[in-house]
Amino acid sequence: MYNVLVADDEPRHRRGVSDMVKQLRPEYRIFMVKDGLEALRIIEENRIDIILTDIRMPNMDGLTLIEHMESRRERVKIVILSVYGNFEYARQAVKLGAFDYLLKPLALGDLSEILDKLDTALEKERLSLQTGAVLQQRLHSAAPVYEQHLLSRWMRSAASEKELQEIRTLFPASNGGFVMLARFQKQEIAGSYTPEDFEELKATVKNWIREIYQTVGPSLSFSLEGEHPIIASVVTPAHSLEWLMKRDLEQFRQFIRQIREEYGLTLTLGAGNWVADPYSGAPASFEQAQKALEYTFYTGEGQLVLYDEIAYNPDKPSLKMIPADTGMTDAFARMDRAAAAEALKTLIQRLLEGDYPSPAHLKDSVLYALVHEVKGNEALLRQDEASNFISEMEFQIPACENLEEVEARGVSVLNRIIGSIGERKNNKSGRTIGLCKAFLEEHYMEDLSLESVARHFFFSSAYFSSFFKQHTFMTFTEYLLRLRLDKAKELLQDGDRKISTIALSVGFRDAGYFTRVFKRETGLAPEEFRKKDVL
Template sequence: MYHVLVADDEPRHRRGIAEMIKMFRPDYRLFMAKDGVEALRIATDTRIDIMFTDIHMPNMDGLTLIEHLRERSESMKIVILSVYGHFDYARQALKLGAFDYLLKPLESKDIAEMLNKLDMAIEKERVRLQVGASLKEKLNSAIPVYEQHLLSRWLRSAANEDELREIEGLVPKKQAGFVWISKFSKSEVDKAYLAEEFAEVITSIKSWMLQVTEPVGPAITFYLEGDESMLVSVIAPSHSLEWLMKKDVERLSQFIEQVRLEFGLTLSIGVGDGVVDLYRQAPRSFKQALHALDYTFYCGSGKVVVNDGIAYNPYKPSLELVPADTGIAAAVMNRDREKAMEALSLLIRQLLDGDYPSPAHLKHSILFVLVNLVKVSEASLRSEEAGNFISEMEFQIPACATLDEIQKKADHYLNRIIDSIETRRNNKNERIITMCKAYLAEHYMEDLSLELVAKRFFFSAAYFSSFFRSHTSMTFTEYLLQIRMDKAKRMLEGGNRKISEIALSVGFRDAGYFTRIFKRETGLSPEEFRKKDLL
């Protein structure tokens, strides 16, 4: 499944292109952006595989967007959307690294052909990378590849009877012991090493691990098939007092520090419980070691975590612990950021109460709450913005590597949702105030009241009074009077109309009352104001 972003400042074109893509590739995850700035933010926060972008957009055009994106990602396929007669722009985009271009207006067959072309290009690139990154051929392992395969199937409880008989030749029955797993941070490896370089690193680290296990007892050490970030050690300790003695933990901690200093990599080690028969029970200790590694999500990476010493229940159904009303939605709709963050922190504490759940369960629960929050807030958000939020969160939340990261990421989305609600409400309020002002400018001469105008715009009088003042810094009465006085001044300056006629023309039924109000507001009577202008 690929992530596809459609960037176009014309809403109808944007939605039309997205719908055609969805028709031909229903499994693709779609994002939409109204300009280059929004597209760049989405592509920065989320992995985007394919982007369709218009050339001419406000705030940041398509060419500038491509330049920014090429600094971040070489693999993204960018398709330029251009109108006939602007091919020079498309040519420039291709020079900047765009994959191809399409001419507007688009038809469904144009999109279908381009999607097929993109699929072929991405698949060809994937195969090339796989061939170039063949780590297994680089492993200088003392254990033959077949034995690595055999041991991996054994620990995963996938070995058949024939394979178990072969395992018996490597691990005698009734031999007590335990399993520990050393795991690299994949993100660090990807940033620091090319595939060929990392092959040399893991060879060195495996050699060092053999020196670490030697004082503990006989051990088989190998990289887990299909995941060379995990170095597995099956150990039969020579001591009988404890499965893992204090000095053994200290030795492992020193090993972690040695790897950090030498290779700049963070290594975490998970230790399973001891078993009385490794041949039959090592898969159980292996699974516990994996659970101990999962626990680094809570305690931090770069540590030795012993399964026997953690309050962890990977089978805890944390989603069932999410209360029906978390208080987050109410706080968000009131735009109370502090209360929303407090409600989120309280929810996380509730989910962690007792034994900690698996990171996957916790992330699923947080994602569930955030997605539901977007759905109940959808009326206060742009529809495509709500869809973008959900698509981003479904990618970002499961990718969080620590509890602190998921807290910060969830806080980030709460703030962005509140920002979007505030922006839309402010825009809506500004439109209403503009309509109110236009109505008063057209009907100022009529017998207007706060109650009458409030009713016209479907507000209660009390709310409308507060709403109007907060957006104009004037009361309704002050604003209406200002319009009437301005109109009266112009009439006085422009002719010899009677004061009574002018008073009636600006909404006053009583000329004497008009004269008193005019003098209060200007310091001059209407006649004095007219004479002043003539002088």
Template structure:
């Protein structure tokens, strides 16, 4: 499965391309952005294999995005989307390192062909990297590759009778002892070392482990197959672990600090219990060492952890607690960031009461709660935005390497969900207010009431009154009266209409009442002649009033 990012500033084009890819490759995970800046933000937190990007976009165009990717040396295939008139841009993109280009409007056949080419290229890259890694492992491994395979299967309890017999023949010196596992921080490795350099470092590390142990018995270190960068060490000794936990703990902790200082890597050591017969019981000690490594998810990496010293129950159920049980949903509904974070802490606290559960269980539960919140907010969030949130979280939360990172990531997504809800509500409120204004512009001459207009927009009168004033700075009655007075001023300018006719035209049934209200609101109504209202102020004053009134009306 590959991760694909579609960058296009036209929402319809962006959605259409994503839908076409989804039909052709249902297993692909798709991210959508509107420009290069958003693309870089997604790439920062996600592994992206393929980028389909338009050339012309605001903020950062497709060519600049390619340049950024080249500078970062990210292993990603970039396909440029170009219209017929932009061949020069497409050629420039290819020079910068783009994989290929497609012409817009995009056709399913062309997209299918380019996806086939991408599949072949990505698989070729994968095999090339794998072949190089295999070769380096064969050259650098202290234990031959086949023997590492046998040992890895044995510790996982997967060996056949023939393989167990072969292990006894290859390693006849094993008796009682224990398993120690060493692991490094993957992100640090990726930032500091090339794969070849790290393989060489692991070879040296195995030699250092022999020197540090100084144990009264044989020691065997090897790369644990399928769990890079984990190094397994079998220690065969008649001594119990007590001497190591007391006499050598400080020496191992100093070694961990030394690796950090000299190589920039965080080393964690997990130790399983001593067993009397390694041939038959090593898988048990291995599982305990592996659980000791998992425990650092809670207590922090870069330390020596003995299985006997931890309060850890990997079989503890995840509880799959829905978000409604923690108050997160209510906090999101109120757009309360602090309360959402506090209620997330409540969820994590409940999950970690007593013995700690397996990290995967805890992360699964937190992810489950977050996804529920996004789905519960789909009525407010755009479908595309909700889908992107879920795709990101399903990738990011399981990848967290500590409880603190889970919390930080989860709070980050809660804040982003609230921000999106706020934006959507603001936009929706603006649209509703504009519709209300339009409705009043068209119906001001009718017998309108707050209750009647609220019903037209499916609001309760109380809520509509508060909502209207919040977004116009006037009460509904004030707004309608100002609107009617403004319309009356326009009609009064010709000086020919009867006051009774103008009153009816702007929603007043009683001409006398209209006269009193108009004079009170404007102070400019004076005298009558032959039943007609004579406008006694200059036109300039009227225009000035009308202009200023309209400006304040629509702020």
């Protein structure tokens, strides 16, 4: 049996989540709190195995709660509950150490799937502790963990003067240097490696990096955790970075290929600029190396990117207006999917003019443009459909890993919006043509004209003529004549009615003209048709 803590400031949501957990796992013991501070008090007094927490709560929010749990090194699994609009918070929570996240409103099936995963993870940890493997690993790795923490603070400009002195002792460097980052893809690792196996792989990769640099100067490699695992290396060669890259460029490319071939993983390398003093300058080179890795959003993963060679301006602001010449609005008006896709491509090309923006800024601009189009066509969509499209895009576009995915997601949404508008227009057109036919059925005997009927339905004559033919495959005149002749045929079955009376009854003002038209269309004069029908 596991102890579960549900934290949400909304009593209805708190009770709803608790009831769903109780339904799926009756044996679990459940605690409920309204914020992170109450959660910490419960955790002090009880062993908690699983926390299901909202992100936004008073007093202490979900992200702060995660940080507290990480600092306490509690073996608790935390699942974030997030709405679409807070998706970035959910991603941040995962970076901080959350086990997973679920989107509100909560679906019973999604919660069941997460609980299954939690059961598996907790059971695996229990078995590991029983064998003593985890304890042994902690005893042998206490020093490396501290060193990794120290080096991480150095890279992020957070190291104190005392810590910098420790770093100088740990890594004495007489030359300038630079920082290189080697990034793995988290989703690839999750599908192929256990945590233990991946730790062994990282040790192997660190050794390979050390071998590459051993002929040019001292280097220091250590792990950084985040959205994707990274191995950071501080390299202090005797020669310039430009010289080193010319010398070892092919070796780095071979290194990337070897990781792919032997381990099935995509490794991407990003290098910052050379700094004269590695102790004070390494954080700047580290930040540049991070931006080089960000640039693979445009170029693709699995390569070496040098910060000095990229046209990148991460501070370039996102676009908050839609260039009129992209053609997106016009494509929507014409319901042209291909033109809408081309317009989105044009917009993206506009965003990439000059230095490339940060991926976050580009995605923000694309999202802004798509939302602008949805709102501009809101009246043509079904009720609540516009808000649903917007919520979906706010979730999907920021989560895109590369430019190709952004464009594909954008085109998919554009196609669905145009399809929905087209479907609604077709339904509306069907209702309108039905009303037109009903009107003609009721008034066919009157002196009708295209202009008068178009005016009755508030259409221009030209539009109504085209609209009517598009939906009936006949001109207005042809349809009205067919209707009148069908009615005349019905009346001709009454042998006592005069032809002239029938002609007037179906909208003809001249019996002779009626007779000529009837014979032209049916091949028989009205009297002949009557006799034929009687026989």
